[in-house]
Amino acid sequence: MSEQRAPLYGLLLSGGASQRMRQDKAALAYRGEPQLLRAWRVLKAVTERTYLSVRDSQRDDPLRAGLPQIVDSYDAIGPVAGILSAQHLHPEAAWLVLACDLPLLDSGTLRRLIDARDPHAAATAFTSSHDGLPEPLCAIWEPSSHALLLQRYQDGSYCPRKALIQSAIKLLPAPGDALDNVNTPEEREAMQQRLESPA
Template identity: 90%
Template sequence: MSQAPTPLYGLLLSGGASQRMRQDKAILAYRGEPQLLRAWRLLEAVTERAFVSVRDSQRDDPLRAGLPQIVDTYDAIGPAAGILSAQARHPDAAWLVLACDLPLLDSGTLRQLIDARDPQADATVFTSNHDGLPEPLCAIWEPSSHARLLQRYQDGSYCPRKALIQSRIKLLPAPGDALDNVNTPEEREAMQQRLESLA
């Protein structure tokens, strides 16, 4: 009997402290909609189940409270805490992990990632447009990626990108500027102008 394919769940990372932006990036609106809700719609449309990754203090936040949540069960160590918490909750699922601060991301980019998915790899990832390294926050993490990510966490190394570099990954070409993110008020202003010029 052939084994059932590993289900693909979605994880929208929204637990960051947004220190450089000086306000919660998830609530920032582009084209009239908070980033979190726009990213949620994209993710929910292409996965079997989707969840928002939150810190315990964010559970009752009005923007997040109405969405299915996975609360970090690891210390606040950045994106790795969200990924590890999701893997612990549903260990038999693969996770399409997505940052919530990608205003240019579109459904076509997510479908391209899913169509190229290699379940035999630890992860299927895009190449970063900026440094040529694997992009961990728009990537499919297979169940086999958990052991290395957990080992690195236990060793005090919290960078998911470095975990990918040490793993068996399927690396896809960068999808243009779809994964450009926004971390500072200045970058946000530039992105707003860019989106207005595209409208």
């Protein structure tokens, strides 16, 4: 039998406060569909099980209530709370963690990540096209990453990117602009024009 891989589950992060956007980024629609639902479809197509990461206050939100959820069980600011909560609930799984605000992401990008997955590394991630550092919010976090993430959390360090930098990971070239996200109303308007103008 070949090497044993942990099953691959999907975790769609939707718990962000969206302070710069001044509204819930997950609900922003591109081409007529909330980006949370679009990201959910793309992630669900490539993982064995898929969950939505939410804060407790979001669990009954109409956009999120109909999807399988993992409610944050760690008091932390940012995505590390969602990742740790998922790892705690299913320690046997590797997690393809995905931000919900990537309107240019496609299934081909996720399949490239999965095809390149190294189960012996703590994670498999793309390089950010903006700064050359690992991109933690479109990455596969193996079960072995949990110990370092938890230790950093207990030490008050909540940055998943820094956890990747400190780990033995497989790093892939940046996938063009597929991981560009939208954080401000101005960026959203530019993205709307880009996606909805005729080719």
